[in-house]
Amino acid sequence: MSMFKIFDVSGSAASAQTQRLNVVATNVANADTVAGPDGKSFKAHHVVFQTVPMGEPTSQGVQVVNVVESSQEGRKVHQPQHPQADAEGYVTYSNVDPIGEMVDMISASRSYQNNIEVMNTAKSLLLKTLQMGQS
Amino acid sequence: MQNRLTQALDFQSQALVLRAERQRLIASNIANADTPGYQAREMDFAKALRQATQGAGEGALAVTHPAHQTGQLGATDADGLLYARFSQDSLDRNTVDMDRERASFTDNTVKYEATLRFINGSVRSMLDAMKSANQG
Numbered sequence: 001m002s003m004f005k006i007f008d009v010s011g012s013a014a015s016a017q018t019q020r021l022n023v024v025a026t027n028v029a030n031a032d033t034v035a036g037p038d039g040k041s042f043k044a045h046h047v048v049f050q051t052v053p054m055g056e057p058t059s060q061g062v063q064v065v066n067v068v069e070s071s072q073e074g075r076k077v078h079q080p081q082h083p084q085a086d087a088e089g090y091v092t093y094s095n096v097d098p099i100g101e102m103v104d105m106i107s108a109s110r111s112y113q114n115n116i117e118v119m120n121t122a123k124s125l126l127l128k129t130l131q132m133g134q135s
Numbered sequence: 136m137q138n139r140l141t142q143a144l145d146f147q148s149q150a151l152v153l154r155a156e157r158q159r160l161i162a163s164n165i166a167n168a169d170t171p172g173y174q175a176r177e178m179d180f181a182k183a184l185r186q187a188t189q190g191a192g193e194g195a196l197a198v199t200h201p202a203h204q205t206g207q208l209g210a211t212d213a214d215g216l217l218y219a220r221f222s223q224d225s226l227d228r229n230t231v232d233m234d235r236e237r238a239s240f241t242d243n244t245v246k247y248e249a250t251l252r253f254i255n256g257s258v259r260s261m262l263d264a265m266k267s268a269n270q271g
Binding site: 002005006010013017020049050051057059061107111114115121125129133 | 171
């Protein structure tokens with residue numbers, strides 16, 4: 001049935017945006033994490049979206065195909081008194097860019113809202129279609 | 136006689152099916168607003184409705200050879216959908232213009248509801264015509 005596919009399409013997009021928001025939350029939470037004894041600090045993650053066909057040519061959903069790790073070096077701060085400082089007195093923090101993450105968060109939130117609104121509209125249209133010829 | 140009664144309904148039901156299809160298409164565009172490389176697509180509603188209600192559209196160029204052009208404006212894919220012209224280039228080659236999609240979505244919603252009302256209206260007039268004078 002044609003209009004019901006909207007729930008699949010927008011639902012897949014909402015779920016993909018949720019996963020994106022989840023990854024952003026992980027990145028922001030770990031923005032100030034320092035490297036452990038192994039010298040490896042937290043690396044920011046980013047989701048990769050891909051179009052997924054849903055039966056008909058007019059319905060195309062979204063899925064998260066991959067979560068990639070940023071390869072950028074962690075930020076180094078000179079803090080000789082820090083317990084995790086290396087031999088030269090540098091502490092390696094995570095490579096998270098907090099401003100970029102906030103922008104990503106707003107973008108994910110707006111896209112999520114858009115898709116929910118699409119679903120609400122489709123729902124009200126379907127309910128009106130259900131009452132066809134009754135009034 | 137029966138045919139003449141349902142003729143208006145046939146047209147409106149075709150329009151309703153196409154409106155639902157366009158709604159789905161715009162929902163797909165909105166869903167893929169953040170997908171890299173996604174090309175937004177649009178539907179030539181007038182042409183689709185003409186084709187659905189009259190068979191092959193009048194004035195359409197006959198295609199008798201695979202190399203023939205269909206005489207349609209804009210690039211289309213195999214499903215006969217148009218690729219929306221993008222207003223601003225984006226770095227990830229995504230051509231969804233959210234403002235335009237939201238406007239089209241609202242426009243399509245209103246027109247879907249209007250078509251529904253037309254159908255309800257013709258059903259009501261038919262039922263009224265069937266009633267006898269003393270039925271109220």
